[in-house]
Amino acid sequence: MVDHPLPVATAYQPPSAKPWREALAPALDFLLPHLCAHCRCPIGREPGVCAACWAQLSFITAPQCHCCGLPFPYDLGPEALCVECLERPPSFTLARAALRYDDAAKPLLLGFKHADKIHWRGLLTKMLLPQAAPILAGAAGMIPVPLHWSRLLRRKYNQAALIAQELSALAAIPHRPELLRRDKRTTPHVAMNRKQRQxxxxxxFSVPKKFHTDVAGKTWVLIDDVYTTGSTVDACSKALLEAGASEIRVLCLARVCHDI
Ligand SMILES: [Zn+2]
Structure with a gap:
């Protein structure tokens, strides 16, 4: 197994604010306002989406599967599980996502992941907060789903690491990207079914031997952008449990939702 040739924590670091930029900010905001991430209409000083596009976003709320967070159309009780979790219990105990991964959410998520829209990270992280409390309670730290070093080199940033960095600062919980690494460059999951994804x-994924002691006996939160079948976070979770972690929880920006 080849050791990671780049620091695993590598992710885009925003440049520190320059005084001239601060002074010119009001004029620049007027002349070059941020555009809505979805419909591209001007929205002003902060990056985000306009009110009309915000109203199209579908935030996930209860009732939902107690384990994977799949939204239910009606309340089945606080401990109710979806069919997937009943038939194939995942290795993580809890997973929650902010948004349904639908046509309204896709431009945000795809722009953030593939089109260098890293200035959306603050907005996207804030969207996670309503679902975050039970996931973060008692956690020792958050770990972004790692990219293979070759993909990180090409993309220049790991979108999950940016979210984990932001959330770590907001929640005062350590960001520990070095604890998990991706050893295999996997094929993108598009058009794969659950079995193929697994x-x-x-x-x-693996936990470097030198970090086994850090990981052991603690609860960790995995951070990812999109939860599709849960195969990726389940594989990450298994690697952390094999290294001795006591519990793994998952927080994602969005998830694919299907009927129960
Ligand atoms: Zn479930």
Whole structure:
């Protein structure tokens, strides 16, 4: 197994604010306002979405599967589980996502992941907060789902690490990206079914031996952008549990929702 040739924590670091930039900010905001992430209309000083597009976003709320957070159309009770979690219990105990991954959410998520829209990270992190409390309670730290070093080199940043960094600062919980690494460059999951996704990520993640003592006996929160079948976060969770973690929880920006 080849050691990671880049620091695993590598992620875009925003440049420190310059005085001239601060002084010119009101004029620049007037001349070059931020555009809505979805419809591209001007929205002003902060990056985000306009009121009309915000209203289109579908935030996930209870009732939902107690384990994976899949929203239910009606209340089945506080401990109710979806069919997937009943038939194939995942290795993590709790997973929650802010948004349904639908046509309104896709431009935000895809722009953030593939189009360098890293200035949306603050907005996206704040969207997580309503779902975050039970996931973060008692956690020792948060760990972004790692990219393979070759993908990180090409993309220049790990979108999950940016969210974990922001949330770590807001929640005062350590960000520990070095605890998990992706050893295999997996094929993108688009158009794969659950079985193919599971096979694709089997053995893809590991905890470096030198961090086993850090990981052992603690609860960790995995951070990812989109939860589709849960195969990737489950593979990450298994690697952390094998290294001795006591519990793994998951927080994602959005999730694919299907009927129960
Ligand atoms: Zn479930």
């Amino acid at each position: 096979k694709n990520v089997t053995g893809a």
